[in-house]
Amino acid sequence: MNSKVTPAPAGPPLTEDELAAIERLDRVRGVGGLKSALLALLASPAVPGRLRTWREETVLVPEAEVIRVDIGKLGPSTRLPWFELLLARMGAAPLADRQALLRSARRVLGPPGLPIDRLLWLAMRRHFGEHPLTPAHGANDPELSRLSIAELLHVAHFTAHLARMVPGDDPAEGQRWYFAVMARWLKPAETPPWQRPDVDALVHALNGLQAMSWMQRPQVVRTWVAAAMAGHYGGLAPGAADALRLSSLLLDSPMPPDLARQYAEISPD
Incomplete structure (x- = not known):
């Protein structure tokens, strides 16, 4: 196996089946693979129709079904x-293959969609260089507590999307989390x-967040995570954690x- 796997400190131990699947996937x-x-x-198993689309998009790959079964063991x-590791490997493929993958991904992620889908799609596009980070501001940026009105709106819109997944699936809980995050900068009435x-609003908000300085972006992420972890000492639900990791x-x-x-942690040797 070429990649080193370090189990999550706060997660369950990896099973024998999962380790064997990882070794094959590596x-x-x-x-095609x-x-x-x-x-x-x-x-996602939550959208059964996607399996049919997946089979249509991988019909010419002989080992596709074996790979899908191994993915299901993760x-x-x-x-x-x-x-993320597979994206990095696919990033070395010719442009035509990467573009074909994005077209296939759009079909697999077709309606009905899940809130996490938009983040996965944006992560794929960004990784393949379609939307690189906008050059950030210089070292004289204001403190995070003094964001401009436009920047606050970017934070609010992106946080509103995350609130559909963070800290869990309960919409009321997500809205409470949204207001807890925004309280870092604004009074409730504001x-x-x-x-x-x-x-369009989500992508516009993401572009605005990406344009913030290298000091400000991590502080926004830390605010999201701190508000999500409040009262969740055993860790976040997998969907909430995935949404925050993709946002990072x-x-x-x-x-x-x-x-x-x-x-x-999965990293090449």
């Missing part, structure tokens, strides 16, 4: 780290009402320790 290097694995990670602490952003990736920010310890 040998997947061809474009990588495509099959990445699309299998998008084919647990909450390894699925997203493996998604906070924009919670409302689900559409795709999209903002090119290190994960706060409380979030990082829920994931296994």
Whole structure:
């Protein structure tokens, strides 16, 4: 096995089946195999129709079904780290293959969609260089507590989307988390009402957050995680943790320790 796997400090131990699946997946290097694995990670059991689309998109890959079964053996602490590692490997493929993968991913993620889908899609596009980070401001940026009105709106809109997943699946709990996050900068009466952003508003908010300085972005992520961890001493639900990890990736920010310890570390030897 070429990749080193370190179990998550706050997660369950990896099973023998999961370790064996990881060892086999680590040998997947061809474009067809990588495509099959990445699309299998998008084919959520919560949307049964995606399996049919996955099979249509991988019909020419002989080993696709074996790869899909191995992907299904990954647990909450390894699925997203493996998604990121596979993206890195696919990033070395020719442009035409990467573009074909994005088209296939769009089909697999077709309606009905899940809130996490938009983050997965944006992570894939960013990783393949379609939307690189906007150059950040210089070293004389204001403190995080003095964000501009435009920056606060970017934070609010992106946080509103995350509130559909963080800290859990309860909408009322998500709205409480949204107001707890925004209390870092605004009084309750000043906070924009919670409302689900559409795709354009989400992408616009992400672009605005990516344009913030390298000092500010990690502080936004830490605010999200700290508010989510309040009262969740046993760790976050897998969906909430995945949403925050993907957000850290999209903002090119290190994960706060409380979030990082829920994931296994998978890195090449």
